[in-house]
Amino acid sequence: MFVKSAEKCFRLVPAGGINLDITLDCGQAFRWNKNGDGSWTGVVRGVRATVRNDGGALLISSDGECEEIFYDYFDCSRDYGDVMRRLGNDGHLSRAVSEYGAVRILRQEPWEALCSFIISSCNNIPRIKGIIDRFCVGFGENAGSSYSFPSAEKTASLTLEDLSVLRAGYRAEYILDAAGKVAGGEINLSAMYGMSIPDCERELMKIKGVGKKVADCTLLFGLGHTEAFPVDRHIKRICEKYYPDGLPECVKGIEGIAQQYMFQMQRTGGAL
DNA sequence: ACCCAGGGTAACT
DNA sequence: AGTTACCATGGG
Numbered sequence: 001m002f003v004k005s006a007e008k009c010f011r012l013v014p015a016g017g018i019n020l021d022i023t024l025d026c027g028q029a030f031r032w033n034k035n036g037d038g039s040w041t042g043v044v045r046g047v048r049a050t051v052r053n054d055g056g057a058l059l060i061s062s063d064g065e066c067e068e069i070f071y072d073y074f075d076c077s078r079d080y081g082d083v084m085r086r087l088g089n090d091g092h093l094s095r096a097v098s099e100y101g102a103v104r105i106l107r108q109e110p111w112e113a114l115c116s117f118i119i120s121s122c123n124n125i126p127r128i129k130g131i132i133d134r135f136c137v138g139f140g141e142n143a144g145s146s147y148s149f150p151s152a153e154k155t156a157s158l159t160l161e162d163l164s165v166l167r168a169g170y171r172a173e174y175i176l177d178a179a180g181k182v183a184g185g186e187i188n189l190s191a192m193y194g195m196s197i198p199d200c201e202r203e204l205m206k207i208k209g210v211g212k213k214v215a216d217c218t219l220l221f222g223l224g225h226t227e228a229f230p231v232d233r234h235i236k237r238i239c240e241k242y243y244p245d246g247l248p249e250c251v252k253g254i255e256g257i258a259q260q261y262m263f264q265m266q267r268t269g270g271a272l
Numbered sequence: 273a274c275c276c277a278g279g280g281t282a283a284c285t
Numbered sequence: 286a287g288t289t290a291c292c293a294t295g296g297g
Contacts, residue, residue: 027278121279126296128278169293174280211280232278263278277296284289 009061012071016080017056019101023074024051026264028221029106030116030129031136031149043136044073045109048146063144075107075224087258089250092242096261103260105226110189111182112149113222114204117214118174131168138165155179174209181207192223200225220256229255234266 024032024040032042039052047069049062060070071077080102088094108116115135120128132149139154139162140147156179163172181187187207192200197219204215216230229247231239239247251258 117278120277122277122292123279123294124277124296127294130295167294169295170280170291171293209280213279217278230278234278267278275297277294279292281292282290285287 007061007063008065009059010067011054012058012060012067012074012076013056014058014074014076014080014102014104015078016083017102018053018058018074018080018104020051020053020058022100022264023102023104023106026103026260027125027267028260029108030125030132043146043148045069046141046143046146046148048143073107075104078104080104083254083257086250086254087261090248090258093248093251093258093261096265100261100264103257103264105220105224105257105260107224108222109149110192110218110222111152114178114182114189114207114210114214114218115149115155115175117217117221118178118207118209119168119171120217121171121174121209121214123171131166131171134166135168152179152182156183171209174207177208178210189223192219192225197225197228200228216256220259226254226256227252229259231259232263235259235262238262238266 020040024042025034029042032040034040035050039050041048041050043049047062047064047066049060049070052059058074062070084097084102087097116128116132119131136147136149139150139158155175158176160172160176163175166172168175182189187203192203200219201212201215204210204218205212213230213232216228219225219228220230247255247258
């Protein structure tokens, strides 16, 4: 098979800019790797792409005509100037915003986000990436130079023994349970675009290994529900310390974006 | 060798 | 309702 689709290059301008390094390496997506020249290579909806900063814009080279895919993926229509202005009304968040700029929430595919954050439980980011990489190489579809994220249908056809190559530990059975319920129609991820957060959470938590935190990550990173607010051990600590009486009014509707700034601060040892 | 990791579950008080 | 052991694995 020597047919290789033509490499296409195009430019996108995300409203309000983008901090590419942090956006692709802040623990929301796990299939991006940085190249020696500062660009990033990853796979989005089965399409491999290399992305670099070009001022406030993105320069993307990918296989085939798929500008729409990346325009959507980087949530280019959302004005992060607005977002950052709003978050800036809070003293702690304003420091994070001025330090990091536009940390965008990516619009990943719902199934990929669900599966990735099932794997994330009690795990560290480098190992999460390793498990996901073995999952894609082992069971994704080969499109020349890259592998797609395995579909729920494909995953549902696998066994625990098949998944042993992932070395995912106790999470393997959770992956199979999620795949069965999604592929079988018991859980309809697409329907969740138009559902409330509590209703979505209730549905997702029917899956073994999915609690509130993993459900909220799925909603935020996979379905674009920016009002979802995943609370992991770090965010919990930050909330207890800085927001004992609840989140500030200025984050209403974009709690998930605020959460990402908090997480990044905590991760890099910065003080809010 | 040791500690910890973007949790969840079940079995306890 | 709140605590605790346990889950499997390996990165740092």
